[in-house]
Amino acid sequence: MNGVVIAVITMLALSLLRVNVVFALLVGALVGGLTSGMSINETIEAFSSGVGNGAEVALSYALLGAFAVAISKTGLPEVLVQFLLKIVAKKGDRTGKALSKAVIVLFVLIMSIFSQNLIPIHIAFIPILIPPLLKILNELQVDRRLIASVLTFGLTAPYILLPVGFGRIFHDILATNMAESGMEVDVTQIPLAMLLPTLGLVVGLIFAIFVSYRKHRRYETIHSEELSVESYSKISVIFSIVAIIVALVVQLQFDSMIFGAFAGMLVLYASGTIRLSEADELLTSGMKMMAFIGFVMITAFGFASVLKASGEVESLVNGAANLIGGNQSIAALLMLIVGLLVTMGIGSSFSTIPxxxxxxxxLAIELGFSPMATIALVGTAAALGDAGSPASDSTLGPTSGLNVDGQHNHIWDTCVPTFLHYNVPLIIFGWLAAILL
Incomplete structure (x- = not known):
């Protein structure tokens, strides 16, 4: 069996058995490398070289966690929670609670969509926005799997369809790599080609909201020392808003989450909102909150490095090509499945495209697929797995916010729900796009 397939299946199987994702990635990388014909030294060397590339990401998330804890101390999240609580008509009023749930879901959806396009901060908003909302979510008995599904939709659908923010980067990478591989395409064609696959994501979101997770689910409201605030003032809230704006501007200007979070914390320190003596405690609390996502991302870089070094990705595609026999329908399906396997292992649709x-x-040219159909095939194949992969920031981000109190499992409460609601319809609608375009 192909080494990439074995590596991904090993990693996913261990994750589903509730083995820690970091350990699952380590074992998957080792098994994948050895079954691909690499020696254990070559496998470890490839893994180690990849791990080094994840250091910046880990530090970014650590500082982002510290910034989130600092913001929580200013009282801004408490103000937001109190505002949302006022929307509830009366205690026990089903209409008021339903309205509150709808408002929260809509708010989270809009914020996650904006984080990809209008205000491209990606998952940076999650550890600031979501943990303070857990209290009201618990009161309304909202299933956190629903919030995870909403967040993941907002983190993936916009960049697939819209050519702004992270979407512009995704579309440019797609057009550039297709041109280098022998098919010139106009970047303006990509949104139209990806419209049907994105519709599949919309169908999955609607199903999650109105069918899968519409029922109540009880959670225990647990006091969190890191996300608690005894008192706050209007001035502290104002400076917290200024800090968020400064962090956003610095991040966009210098394309650095590290210095964006650092600049935001400097504003809080300089204004006196947060005392310098609290710096060490905040950094420690923030690192604790984001340590899981940081270590998973570092390990995922090593896992991806082993897959690339093995040369088994090309072998996997060539093997699929031998099964096609000139049939476009079978070809489209197999290409999408290959894309799913690769992205599930790597955890990044952007890295999967090249x-x-x-x-x-x-292969698409040989089989007679049109440029629009090829865009849909490659774009969908790359996007598959971004939702549902244990190593994707589109799933790690939601988990980092929803599991602050230890009541949200990364695999069973984020990865499995998002995989079923987004990858399954994405395969169906991506296949239809490849056949119809």
Missing amino acids: IITTIFVP
Whole structure:
């Protein structure tokens, strides 16, 4: 069996058995490398070289966690929670609670969508916005799997469809790599080609909201020392808003989450909102809150490095090509499944595009797929797995916010729900796009 397939299946199987994701990635990388014919030294060397590339990401998340804890101390999240609580008509009023739930879900959806396009901060808003909302979510007995599904939709659908923010980066990478592989496409064609696959994500979101997670689910409201605030003033709230704006501007200006979070914390320190003597405590609390996502991302970089070094991705695609036999319907389905396997392992649709286009595009040309159909195939194949992958920041981000009190499992409460609600319809609608376009 192909080494990439074995590595991904091993990693997913261990994760589903509730083995720690970091350990699952380590074992998956080792098994994948050895079954691909690499020696244990070559496997470890490839893994180690990849791990180094994840250091910046880990530090970014650590400082982001510290900034989130600092913001929580200013009282801004408490103000937000109190505002949302006022929306509830009366205690026990089902209409008021239903309205509150709808407002929260809509607010979270809008924020997650904006984080990709209008205000491209990606998952940076989650540890600031979500933990303070857990109290009201618990009171309304909202299933956190629903919030995870809403967040993941907002983190993936916008960049697939809209050519702004992270969407512009995704579309440019897609067009550039397709051109280098032998098919020139106009970047303005991509939104139209990806419209049907994105519709699949919308269907999944609607199903999650109105069918899968519409029922109540009870959670215990647990006091969190890191996210508690005894008292606050209007001035502290104002400076927290200024700090968020400064952090956003610095991040966008210098393309650095590290210095964005650092600049935001400097504003809080300089204004006296947070005392310098609390710096060590805040950093420690923030690192604790974001340590899981940081270590998973570091390990995922090593896992991806082993997959690339093995050369088994090309072998996987070539093996799928041998099964096609000139049939476009089978070809489209197999190409999408290959994309799913690669992205589930790597955890990034952006990194998957350069890997699959070099083989997918020539294969699509040979089989007679139109440029629009090829865009839909490659774009969907790359996006598959971003939702549902244990190593994707589109799932790690939601978990980091929803599991602050230890009541939200990364695999069973984020990865499995988002995989079922988004990857399944994405395969169906991506396949239809490839056949119809």
